[in-house]
Amino acid sequence: MENILFEMNTSVFVDNYKATAPVSCIENAALCIRGLNVAIQGKPILKDVSFDVPPKSITCIIGPSGCGKTTLLRSLNRMHDYTAGMKVTGQVTIDGNDIYAPGVDVAALRRRMGLLAQRPTVLPMSVFGNVAYGPKLYGVKRGELLRAIVERNLKAVGLWEEVHDRLHSPAGILSVGQQQRLCLARALAVQPAIILGDEATSALDPLATRTIEELLLRLKQQLSIVLVTHTLRQARRIADHVVFMYMGEMVESGSAQQVFSNPVHDLTREFVGGSIG
């Protein structure tokens, strides 16, 4: 899907800092996670997690409830910075730059990775305002261009038909499923290089889910997608790569084909076979 490009100050998020990454990631990895540990008040939530997110593909993180999927996703764009007592160690690199290095411009970093939270949260403004918020932050002022961006992204998530006649109503009046799609449109509008989605279709019916899945499949030609999903069937449908988490540890990661049909680890076999989880 080609996107409407708007002019922006393409800020580099790292200030004269290039990690001398001792890590060996796969070539062109969108994200490279090495030895990631997350603990809250000394209690570990993630233990030594390492995997690569290959570029221009969909990586699904699966695992039973409470195993740390959300925590993992949030540490990829430094959302834990605001949680008191949360300690993150290890390396997460994007284009070879460690995002946890000192001097990183966190705002610019997040701009490159849209995060869809597990609970969709609309901003206290209109439907239009929600989608236009990001582009406005990055200096898009022309009303015509903003309208085009809003329309394009709302169409992409299959919401345009439903809301085009109430673009200026408060976004809070939309249904939960509509809000979820609005949040996706809002994230896409800033043209991120990576999308981090936490159960991005949890509130959607099968039809809307398919719209989003088809969108993600189209999007992956341009960007890298990391998706936490509860439904194994969804992972089977769209994942190129799968990361299986269990009790805070990364048990297995690999191509979807391999993880689903020929898992190395017993736990993975039981999970994808449906006997645990």
Added chain:
Amino acid sequence: MNRRFTEFIMKGLMLLSVATIMMVLLYILYIVASKGLRSLSWEMVTSLPTGGYYLGKEGGIANAIAGSLMMIVAATALSLIISLPTALCINFVMRRNGRLARSSRFMFDVLFGIPSIVYGAFGFLLMMWLGVQASLLGGTIAVALLIMPIMVRAIDEVAVLVPSDLTEAVFSLGATRYEMLKVVVRQLRPGIVSATLLAVGRGIGDAATVLFTAGYTDSIPVTPNDPAATLPLAIFFQLSSPVEEVQNRAYAAALILTAMILVISFGVRALVKYSRK
């Protein structure tokens, strides 16, 4: 005991308390109106007191109405400029429930509980120290101090309810902390309006704060350094008169004060509602 019976008794007691309070309020309004309406005239609202006004001759209290209005507008503005950032800081810069935030809240609770005469005395001391006469400026500062803790705590009450989901949603679009706060303020707008109106009601009716700090005069202040008459003091002085007509005018002044608060309250709320559209 029978549950239905308990339910019946409880409901009755609650209705009784509501009815009692309503009756007291209506009685206050009735007394003020019945005594005040007798002496209320257009002249009273529009003209300044003449030499014989306080003996029951012609004139009005336009000086006090103007003084009160000027002072409350200036004091509310001054207080809001300080209170809003303070409340935001407690909730979004400090850790919301951390030790620093909790002790700040406690401090504002203490300030909230200090009687207004103490603010008046403090303001008076401050003015002597700075060599300022009893004036519009002095009264404004004292009233601003009086209503600041009210505003901070009232805004804080709604600010603690802002979910971290919202701040994170804004951050994940690549917003800086300042940009995030702008979105939060939008969300808080109704709470800020309520806090402001609460403060206006409290500040405009207080006599003790302005007694030493604003002074009293028969003319409308032209510069901030002129002394300023205020409605609470106008009521106080007239009520202490032995002349019955002058006493009735005190009730008329009370009626004017009440009406002003109502007009400001409804006016501001209507304005906010209108500006939303």
